[in-house]
Amino acid sequence: MIAMEVELAEVRDFLARHAPFDALPGAVLARLPRRCTLRYARRGTVVLDAGDHGDGLYLVRSGTVEVRDETGDLVDRAGTGGAFGMSSLLEHRPTRYRCTAVEDTLLLVLEPGAFDELCQAHPDFATFYAATHHARLSRAIHNLQRATTGSTALSTRVGDLVTRAPVTAALTATVGDAASAMSEAGVSSILVVEGDDLRGIVTDRDLRNRVLAAGLDRDRPVREIMTADPVTLTADALAFEALLEMVSRDIHHLPVVDDAGRPLGLVTTTDLVRLENANPVYLAAEIGGRSTLAGVVEEARSIPAALGQLLERDVSAADVARVATALGDAVRRRVVTLVEADLGPPPAAYSWVVLGSAAREEEGLSADQDHALVLGAAVDGAGEAWFAELAERVTTALEDAGWPRCQGGVMATNPRWRLTVEDWRRQFDRWSHEPDPDAVLHSAIFHDLRHLAGDRRLAEQVHGYSVSTASSLLLGHLSRQALSMRPPLGFFRGLVLERHGDHRDTLDIKRPISAVVQLARVHALRAGSPALSTRARLDAAAEARIIDPGTAADLLDALELMSYLRLHHQATQARLGHPPDNHVAPADLTERQRRHLKDAFEIVRSAQQHLSRHLPPGFE
Amino acid sequence: MRARLRFRRPRRREPEHYPPGPLRELAAAPPAGDHTPVAAVAFLALDVETTGLDPRTDHLLSVGWVPVVGREVVLAEACEITIRPPGEVDVGPSATFHRLTDDQLAEAAPLSEVLPRLLAALRGRVLLAHHAPLELGFLAEASLAAYGARPTVTAVDTLALQQRLLPDHDREVDGVLRLDAARRAYGLPRYTAHHALTDALAAGELFLAQVAELERRLGREVRLGDLSPAHSG
Numbered sequence: 096m097i098a099m100e101v102e103l104a105e106v107r108d109f110l111a112r113h114a115p116f117d118a119l120p121g122a123v124l125a126r127l128p129r130r131c132t133l134r135y136a137r138r139g140t141v142v143l144d145a146g147d148h149g150d151g152l153y154l155v156r157s158g159t160v161e162v163r164d165e166t167g168d169l170v171d172r173a174g175t176g177g178a179f180g181m182s183s184l185l186e187h188r189p190t191r192y193r194c195t196a197v198e199d200t201l202l203l204v205l206e207p208g209a210f211d212e213l214c215q216a217h218p219d220f221a222t223f224y225a226a227t228h229h230a231r232l233s234r235a236i237h238n239l240q241r242a243t244t245g246s247t248a249l250s251t252r253v254g255d256l257v258t259r260a261p262v263t264a265a266l267t268a269t270v271g272d273a274a275s276a277m278s279e280a281g282v283s284s285i286l287v288v289e290g291d292d293l294r295g296i297v298t299d300r301d302l303r304n305r306v307l308a309a310g311l312d313r314d315r316p317v318r319e320i321m322t323a324d325p326v327t328l329t330a331d332a333l334a335f336e337a338l339l340e341m342v343s344r345d346i347h348h349l350p351v352v353d354d355a356g357r358p359l360g361l362v363t364t365t366d367l368v369r370l371e372n373a374n375p376v377y378l379a380a381e382i383g384g385r386s387t388l389a390g391v392v393e394e395a396r397s398i399p400a401a402l403g404q405l406l407e408r409d410v411s412a413a414d415v416a417r418v419a420t421a422l423g424d425a426v427r428r429r430v431v432t433l434v435e436a437d438l439g440p441p442p443a444a445y446s447w448v449v450l451g452s453a454a455r456e457e458e459g460l461s462a463d464q465d466h467a468l469v470l471g472a473a474v475d476g477a478g479e480a481w482f483a484e485l486a487e488r489v490t491t492a493l494e495d496a497g498w499p500r501c502q503g504g505v506m507a508t509n510p511r512w513r514l515t516v517e518d519w520r521r522q523f524d525r526w527s528h529e530p531d532p533d534a535v536l537h538s539a540i541f542h543d544l545r546h547l548a549g550d551r552r553l554a555e556q557v558h559g560y561s562v563s564t565a566s567s568l569l570l571g572h573l574s575r576q577a578l579s580m581r582p583p584l585g586f587f588r589g590l591v592l593e594r595h596g597d598h599r600d601t602l603d604i605k606r607p608i609s610a611v612v613q614l615a616r617v618h619a620l621r622a623g624s625p626a627l628s629t630r631a632r633l634d635a636a637a638e639a640r641i642i643d644p645g646t647a648a649d650l651l652d653a654l655e656l657m658s659y660l661r662l663h664h665q666a667t668q669a670r671l672g673h674p675p676d677n678h679v680a681p682a683d684l685t686e687r688q689r690r691h692l693k694d695a696f697e698i699v700r701s702a703q704q705h706l707s708r709h710l711p712p713g714f715e
Numbered sequence: 716m717r718a719r720l721r722f723r724r725p726r727r728r729e730p731e732h733y734p735p736g737p738l739r740e741l742a743a744a745p746p747a748g749d750h751t752p753v754a755a756v757a758f759l760a761l762d763v764e765t766t767g768l769d770p771r772t773d774h775l776l777s778v779g780w781v782p783v784v785g786r787e788v789v790l791a792e793a794c795e796i797t798i799r800p801p802g803e804v805d806v807g808p809s810a811t812f813h814r815l816t817d818d819q820l821a822e823a824a825p826l827s828e829v830l831p832r833l834l835a836a837l838r839g840r841v842l843l844a845h846h847a848p849l850e851l852g853f854l855a856e857a858s859l860a861a862y863g864a865r866p867t868v869t870a871v872d873t874l875a876l877q878q879r880l881l882p883d884h885d886r887e888v889d890g891v892l893r894l895d896a897a898r899r900a901y902g903l904p905r906y907t908a909h910h911a912l913t914d915a916l917a918a919g920e921l922f923l924a925q926v927a928e929l930e931r932r933l934g935r936e937v938r939l940g941d942l943s944p945a946h947s948g
Binding site for chain 2: 102103104105106109128129130131134136137140156157158175198199200201204436439440
């Protein structure tokens with residue numbers, strides 16, 4: 096009797112759902128389970144310790160493992176689909192990390208020989224782990240630097256953390272006066288001053304311990320309960336020093352004073368914690384480490400603050416957009432994973448795809464949800480119900496996390512947008528060959544389509560096809576749409592000057608931005624390129640000689656300037672508690688910004704004119 | 716200690732009591748004794764799909780197994796074989812569970828070819844199954860029919876183990892002992908049920924989690940005897 100090929104479908108499917116295995120050919124993937132073993136680690140177990148020689152690539156099948164360096168600092172957290180142990184395999188030396196199961200964890204261990212073979216045969220596979228390994232190493236080095244010189248976040252000066260003038264009470268005030276002043280200002284501590292000089296500090300804790308618990312009268316002078324001559328820092332001290340002072344003295348409030356000793360304000364432990372948490376790297380790790388939807392939603396609320404920090408550090412708009420998309424992806428991917436785990440095995444392979452700005456990795460502060468599902472096979476009624484439930488739960492969770500539902504219903508909750516690869520192909524064929532206005536609109540949205548979770552190949556099949564099937568008829572319609580987004584001419588006496596001489600009091604900055612995005616999409620389709628980001632599309636078009644490389648570079652500069660102004664406008668709105676919009680008042684722009692904007696509009700207009708001269712027959 | 720061990724396995728047959736063949740070879744390679752640490756015991760997680768629950772009247776349709784050695788599930792030696800039921804037997808309503816069809820089974824090997832392979836895989840290993848009496852019953856009936864004797868087997872039942880590990884008040888709750896429910900209690904991933912190899916794998920993983928839990932409760936390494944092994948044959 097011949098031994099039959101044993102199919103370890105559950106293990107193979109698990110691998111197929113996670114990078115970098117998802118990009119391996121099916122035949123290679125099918126043989127991998129036989130080169131694995133499964134192990135179980137209870138919460139708290141050290142799976143691999145510094146100095147150990149790892150005996151394979153450890154993949155987290157379920158549960159969570161934390162990777163910490165020699166000093167005990169967190170380097171990475173591997174959840175379901177995550178990996179560790181690659182440093183030992185790549186360097187052929189003992190690992191320098193301690194890997195501990197922080198939840199009950201099932202591990203799939205791939206034998207070293209199989210790992211080496213995959214690295215040799217599939218360069219992308221090797222690159223993936225080399226990159227993960229490198230990222231961990233650099234984070235470990237970064238942790239080390241932080242221990243001596245302070246991290247980026249903690250290298251902030253305390254003066255920059257002071258957000259308001261200090262709340263003060265006179266040395267002669269009563270306990271009751273001080274408590275009322277604190278309560279009114281909504282603060283947890285008050286500085287006691289004599290003239291310009293700082294004499295003491297009173298905190299919530301003092302009111303509790305030295306007043307209420309001691310039965311002290313509220314009319315007693317505040318000097319009796321204050322901590323006299325408190326520790327202070329000057330404005331140029333590092334946040335890191337503030338943290339050290341607080342930890343070593345077990346205090347939570349530090350007055351900040353100027354060189355003459357006059358109080359400028361206060362720094363609290365909350366300020367420092369917020370500073371550190373706003374770091375996008377930590378935030379992404381936190382999101383990935385959450386095991387409930389409520390936990391993910393909670394982490395997602397910190398995203399605007401993290402992006403706000405990047406803007407304050409004057410990071411480019413393109414980089415902010417990429418980080419915004421990466422954090423959004425972390426939330427979306429985690430939500431899909433958690434909902435899927437709750438629903439049980441999917442009735443068919445699928446790819447959850449994001450559309451629009453998220454697909455282009457150009458998410459801003461005001462993105463709404465645009466997504467769809469690509470199914471690997473047709474499903475029956477029960478299967479359809481499973482995907483409907485997946486879509487509804489994911490959409491609801493994302494709404495809670497701060498992404499409004501798409502007004503146009505372009506979401507996986509709409510059965511129209513849950514199609515098999517075949518049906519998507521037919522759909523793109525229809526859009527391509529019978530383009531009515533509705534079709535052009537949809538086609539534009541769905542040409543920006545990127546895999547998020549599940550089986551990557553399904554999304555790639557659809558996107559690849561959508562590029563190849565775009566007809567010259569559709570390109571004509573898309574070009575016309577790109578031309579309809581006319582930027583204004585400039586500014587005149589504090590107003591926006593429109594093409595026909597109209598004046599408006601605000602600039603709708605989304606229009607010229609959309610114009611660049613649409614121009615890039617049309618040119619990339621003309622070049623037959625599957626690129627998604629506006630930058631990559633313009634590069635591809637320039638490479639294919641569809642547009643002049645100089646024009647491509649100019650359009651990117653214009654896009655960066657307009658996106659930068661839009662992000663800062665929206666961040667200001669968010670700080671003030673307003674919903675972000677696209678209406679920039681010319682008065683809020685500097686003279687220089689207005690001048691640069693006028694140049695940007697000119698670049699967009701000239702690119703549009705160039706396109707209008709190259710329209711296909713029938714569209715001139 | 717020795718006396719107690721003898722008492723625990725009164726019916727163990729010596730190899731020479733079996734006719735030459737798979738049963739004698741199995742008896743000649745007994746698994747480790749009760750005092751052996753679990754990490755040093757070789758297990759074989761086994762699951763069968765059948766036409767029904769009665770080993771005397773129902774038939775095996777497929778067997779799936781995977782070794783668990785040194786507290787690792789060894790996927791390299793995973794195996795699954797479908798079995799052609801005798802003569803005019805059809806799978807009937809049981810197909811709704813295991814999804815094996817008569818056509819698939821017509822292509823499969825007869826039990827007479829599969830049984831020696833299963834018995835060989837069990838050599839030196841402790842059988843591991845979720846609700847082991849079912850696997851043991853079908854194994855015993857098949858051996859009786861083929862060789863006229865029952866095999867010598869040591870077995871650990873993950874369902875019985877789960878019953879012991881659950882707090883008293885949870886035992887009454889309907890379904891908590893089912894394989895997928897027991898797995899969920901340890902945070903193990905969900906699998907599609909009623910597929911012999913998947914269920915064997917699921918039982919093997921569950922067993923690893925149970926041993927880890929038992930180790931925590933005992934505060935020492937777990938020995939085979941801690942798992943209430945059943946000896947038959």
